[in-house]
Amino acid sequence: MKWVYQRRRFHLALHLSFAGILVGWIYQRTIQTSLLSFFAVGVSWWFYRDSSSASYRIDGYLCLGRAKRAECDNLFITVSLHKHREKRSDWARFARHEKPYTHCIMKKYANLFGQFRKLDALTNLVCSNVSQITKTHYPTADTFLYFNEDRYRSLYRSWGENGIFNHKKNDVSPLLYGMLNYHIEGIDSGLRSGYSVQSSLVINPIEQFASEHVKSKYLDSLYSGKYVGCFGLTEPDAGSDPASMKTTAVEEKDYYVVNGSKIWITNSPIADVFVLWCKNESNQIIGLVSERTDQITTPAITEKLSLMCSPTGYIYMDNLKIPKTNQLNVRGLRGPFTCLNKARYGISWGVVGAMESILNIAIDYVDERKQFNQSLSSFQLIQNDLVHCIELYNHSLNNSFAAAELIQSFDDLDKHLALISFLKKTNCENALVVARLCRDILGGNGVSNAYHIIRHVMNLEAVNTYEGTKNIHKLILGRELLGKNAFF
């Protein structure tokens, strides 16, 4: 980022010196100063044109694309001090969807403990860019209401171009991964679900447990976002208790024949790559990777009223043949749980991003909304609710930053089972309290999609359930901290 600062200073100096030459010519009017002045204006224009678009490549791997001048300014501002120059929301414009949604406009409450100052320029720059790209694909409140395959795939490809799926090569740290989830879920939990599934639940097991053949066949297309992946664990009769799954994989020659059904699978209706968990003839859980074939059908769950922009569906496998070379090198529940640990960690950050967005909307709203001749923000009862929400937000944010300090590498996740369950459970609970209270604070507008909070409420209900419900995480905490297994 130093480079951006220096270049701007250089431009300023250049413009000032040219202005000086111009003034000199106006006073003296000689041929030499006149020519010099023409030359000066030409060079000045050239540099100005150059500064209006710039291509960034940070540390040689995260291509942040060509950014227009306005976008550069945004990046510049975010990176420098998290200052914001957004005007106060105009709620009429907001309701007409002209102002899409407010997110990552750092208010005082969001930096109470100065946590964001710990982030380096690269983390800020990547997150800001990913946030902008995501908003470009989902610009208005309406775009979150229905799943649109073209829009969704195009976002995946843009994320892929920015390198955020490729954790191994790009060495995405737990902190950066957390912040990416924070920024994406600040926009919508359904989009963060898509990011979590592809990165933690599909790419992650293939990187860790798949054969070289499978890696070379699928990874590049998954990194680039050309392929969309899904993770099939939950079954109609096996949710919180995946060990009771009924899907079978029977060995035949050099392949497995898989039969069974999965339910509530994010991305399944459009997935190109399937990570499937089944039981072999020895009743052991194994993982298999398959591409879409005629033996896989994936109807969508159309009744869902949460995470609306994210596709969720079934997977029916009818004598599906998967080559043995596509088997993951892991046995038992360790396979799926290794993936879930990383996803749960990401979710615990994501919901804090949603809290920030919700608070931004509610705080702006109470300032502008008047009842009984006073703005809502001046009533003690409203302040009571908002301060409670701010406390919960800061608790969760602090928990997440503390966890990122402790978990230096994703290879260490197995050592932090209790911490991850604590984070997922507590942050989701806090996010739901914040979302429901702020929805109430907006009165009737609280249930309007134009004001976004009701969408976050509905989303967070699902986020609280998947990847382990509140009860399941309490049971994990009881087992890990009290040494008693109370699952059954």
Ligand SMILES: Cc1cc2nc3c(=O)[nH]c(=O)nc-3n(C[C@H](O)[C@H](O)[C@H](O)COP(=O)(O)OP(=O)(O)OC[C@H]3O[C@@H](n4cnc5c(N)ncnc54)[C@H](O)[C@@H]3O)c2cc1C
């Ligand atoms: C939108 C969405 C997307 C999803 N995406 C995926 C995906 O991509 N891949 C995938 O595999 N799954 C996915 N899931 C499934 C999700 O992980 C399960 O819904 C979750 O694990 C809960 O399982 P269940 O719905 O069967 O509920 P159940 O297991 O039937 O639980 C019902 C209730 O009983 C409680 N309960 C269960 N056991 C106990 C116990 N021992 N003690 C006390 N209380 C208990 C639970 O806490 C819960 O409150 C998704 C779900 C949703 C809603």
